[in-house]
Amino acid sequence: MKIYDEGAESLHEILRAASSDQGATLLVPDLQRPYVWSPSQVTLLVDSLLRGWPFGTLLLWSVHKEDLAGIPSRPFWRIADRTDEFDDAQVSKSNPPAQFRMVLDGQQRLQSLLLAFGGDSWGFRLLDQEWSMVLDAERPKGKNAKRHWSLGHLSLDVWAFRERVKEVGGVGNVDFRDVLSWVVQSPNDGRSTLSRPANYKHPIASALDAENKGRFVRLSRLWDLASTQPGLFEQHFRQKLKPLLSAHDVPKEIIEDVLVPLAELVVTLVSIKQSKVSYLQLSPFDAEVINQDVYNDAIVNIFTRLNTAGRALTRQEITFAWIKTGWDASKTSNRTAGRCFEDLNEALAAAGVSIDIDALVGLVSAMWSVLHRDGALLTATDLLRGEKVRPMAQDLVKNWDILVANAVEGAQLVQDRGFRFGEHYRSLNVLTLLLAWRLLGRWWLEAHPLSVADRDGFEKSLDVAFKDHCDRWILLSQWSGRWVKSTDKAFAEYTKDLATDWSKLAVLASPDDVIGALKTRMDVWIGALQAESSKYIDDLAVLTRNRVHDYYLPLWLWHRLDAQRWKASALPLRESKRGSPSLDVDHIVAVKLWETLPGAQAQAQADADDESALSADDLSTTMNALGNCCLLEKSFNIAKSAESLRAFLERVHEFKTGQLKVDDWTRELGVDAMLVDPSDKPAVDVRLVVEARTTAMKAELKEYLVGTRQRADV
Template identity: 20%
Template sequence: MSFQTPITIASALERIHRREYVLPAIQREFVWSRDKITRLFDSLMRGYPIGSFLMWQVQEGNSGRFTFYDFMRDYHERDNAHCAPTGPLGSRAVTAILDGQQRLTALNIGLYGSFTAKLPRMWANNPLAYPKKFLYVDLLNRGQDDDLGVEYDFRFLAPEEATAGTESGDAHWYRVQDVREVRTVRDAVRTLQHRGIVDNDTAGDVLSRLQEVVHVTPTVNFFLEEAQELDKVLNIFIRVNSGGAVLSYSDLLLSVATAQWGERDARETIHRLVDELNAVGQGFAFSKDLILKTGLVLLGKGDIRFKVDNFDRETMTNLEKHWSDIEGALRLGVALLADFGFSGVTLTANSVLIPLAYHLHHRNLGENYRTSDASRDDRAAIRRWLQRSLMKSGVWGSGLDRLLTGLRTTLEKEGGHGWPTEAIEREMARQGKSLRFEPAEIDDLLDLKYGSKRLFPMLAMLYPGVDTRDHFHEDHIFPRSLLRSRAKLRKTGVPEDALPLIEDRADRAANLQLLRGGENTSKQASLPADWLRKHFRSDAERESWLREFDAIDLPEDVTGFLEFYDVRRERMRQRLVALLDVHTHTDQGPAAVALGAGQTVPDDEPDPGNEGL
């Protein structure tokens, strides 16, 4: 390894675009934020060192042995977040970046590309949620910003933002990538003349400094490794990248897998799977970490911790060999979670997918498992276990690897013919993860507020008549817009001393229900009694709904809300105590709990043909 003559940023980026500089498969994705990019440019402008780079010289004739990727240029959070493979490079020599990818990519985006991220508080499917933004610098502003710690004002702006409030549209913000054409001081002067600010000293200083940083100063200092053995290069990469906290182990291990797989591109395969799993149903938020961890579990590795030794060549070979089966189990597991109504919003712990995938993989189950009558009881048992484990605090936190290993052993021994609920819960209790609920925990669950992730599994367990395969919402029975407005409540005649109580209970579980999306849209802010009369054709249908959802004696208006809330909360408590087999001092067992006339404890999932509410 030898230190090379430093080069300019312009020269480095030109080599990237000629594909002389490429990314090896062991590199991770680009992960820097816009703020980190702007700070890098500020550091360059201020003459601060940005560190050295480590590069690997792949000799002529060897480049075809390895997989390489292009640098990111136009980053898009949703549509273009992964680097693309270069494809065949022939036999020519290339230089692969082992350390410095994030910095070089940041420079490439700033000087050649764009950064597109979703605007806050906008839906992901809104075409206006992802404005394309370019890096700009304020030519008329230079000075220490004590809050941000920067001297030069770099920002990512849409073109219309950069030109807002100016007559000519080009005086204030300067698009950084335009400096590629400003190669001399004369070029800089012409640029300022065109903008009408040639006499502004600050503008002159900023633009000339930017031109110097990009075209003149040899900023890119690098070491070059010339060894051609992948194992040696991999060890160098691990030594350089595993010492810091920025690179996660999952990034590193995915890189190792990519370097060792032969038939598939591991990074592209796993990233594609993550994207497709996250698009199932109402959407999830699984990560590559979960996929890699699932692979270790399903392969039967004794040690499933994220460490380099667990991703040796033998393990990676087995992972690729069995990938189709592992991928199939993950896809079926996520489809089941979606059938049960879970999503990224309602799934409190993504790790529940791992034992579920192992169960499906161990029994070699296929797509028909989701709907077959023969599997009905098994699906119901899994659903109840998922609900219980996600309602219980602390189950999927610390000690996760030990828990997953224990669940795998139990499923291997006792899960050959169905989900072994009792054995699973014995193992969890042995590890201090008991799914037994105490009376105080029931009260805590019933006091959950709207937006809590633990709320959905509880409501779905209490009221399984809602077909969660359909698009549904967690909805307020009495409209929140009414209960949270003291002015509206006073107009209805609610006593002043009741207002704080109503506000507090408006968002709690006893005023919440599950409704299909269409029903929720039609209900909107209607009072529940009015909505029921419009929604159901007969008194019998209304009464059936009231019993099924513990809403008996529903009042006509909001003046009866507090009494209704207390009665429904108690009915929900009794139902939950029975379902969770909670023994209080006065209980004689779950059969002694009265749920009201005509009510029974639901013991199975909805009939596939029953639309529910």
């Protein structure tokens, strides 16, 4: 079903719809990314238009006036402010006509042309330091240099225009990047008023300075002069230009030189104004043509699949737009939603969870869904329904401090257990559900005032329960393959479970009952993962040396299941005193050493009756088996040598100095003497030892899965 039409309008009509003094009817959905172009990019776009190059197509969305309130949107900016010191300066929104339009693709270009052609009140306000970087100018120095700002308007440097026209022989050959400048034009608010040293370097010129008198004319004044009334020629524009240039104090001799080429430039602007801009326009919702849910889903998917400047909009960005629209900063110490989320993101990063804002929005949204939507996660059809999403911001600001404290404390507890996001677990769902589970306890505590002693006791019990369950949840949810397929469905089932629990917890009066219910939930979740996790451990094997890193997490755990083993493996080992150790999976019997063992030849090259010979597959499986690996913090690589472990270790600093003894250390790591030095031992015998060690290691890991063995390092 086609839900769009093709069309074209003149550029000046499109810009007028976005900037009319009577109010704009062409808006920017807050679901879009912010305006990010620099002044230099704006100049480049204007230069392209003046050269007759194409503007590109737009994607618009037509919206009924009654649907406007359900879509976070804003007018275009009058001033692109990058200083964070001023209130937003926007075009006013029109009193609702029958229909508005949203710009889904083309916001950057349209906003740029508005800043260039819009009028006296349009421009960029940037810190002087940023102006310097954008324009490659000398950076200002001084006590307040980093706080000074300037408000620039795109202007024609009449003097430079005069010279360039002479040099290149006509307007058509001018590179307008050489004659267009961002210039301070306002006498009152063009620059910050902080004191400056006498030698302060302004990054952009001011038309108000004596040395620039008669030099700069706002480009928007020439745009306004470029009337689209039929039948006007250069002679008409020359007559209009004379008083305009005189009013700008342009000297008479310069006026005489530039009048003809400038009139030619205005004619070019007329052509640009009248040029047709093609667009695709999404149709407004029509109940007689399409179902509301199907329509909403289509619009959201167009948003999320649309590639704008190399990036696609995400559902989390749409969600965040709603959050920012409804955020009441007075309830969060006057911090905006953006600032609050950035602060939370930084706190999580300090606790070992480095994620982007998109991921954080997803995490927060899931927690909100558990507590306020019966666990139902937001879908595409919800994201264009204000009544579905708008309450999120209102709910979050009421208890933002609780949510933040729970998230940061929970992430810190996970870090204290040794887990790092991206290293020990890669699915954020693992952490999100763990934090949401903990949040139920914190939420209950806020709703049930307890004495100081009882509150402290509850918080300690909650943390103990969290520590008792978080390790196995993190490990088993990965080893069971829970996040490999049907992830969205699985995650939704978990949030439903938590919402069901919350409906029961909310009416409980006993702290012990609450802790008991939370433990039961986690026990049920973990129990359901044990069978698949056990199978994962049973099947765990790699065939090539470059894949042994797959053992990282199982080895990370196995080393921690015995106190003496952990003590031995936790000590960093260095070939020299100054080595820089890193944590890596390594072989015990080196790959090249295996190849020297009797019977390690490929079966095809050995005597068919030689039972001591290993096939190539047997050899590869054995040398890369879990039982032939360990996880050590070290500055050397055993796998690439052809030496025995003993010979290698005796050169390692900790053993060479007597700090460790090879036999004691290897015994504590469960390494059989044959593996320590297998020289001249039959390969099949060494293989049996490796297999026995693999079996023993997997047995311990499976004991941990069912809860009969615990970590000894915490």
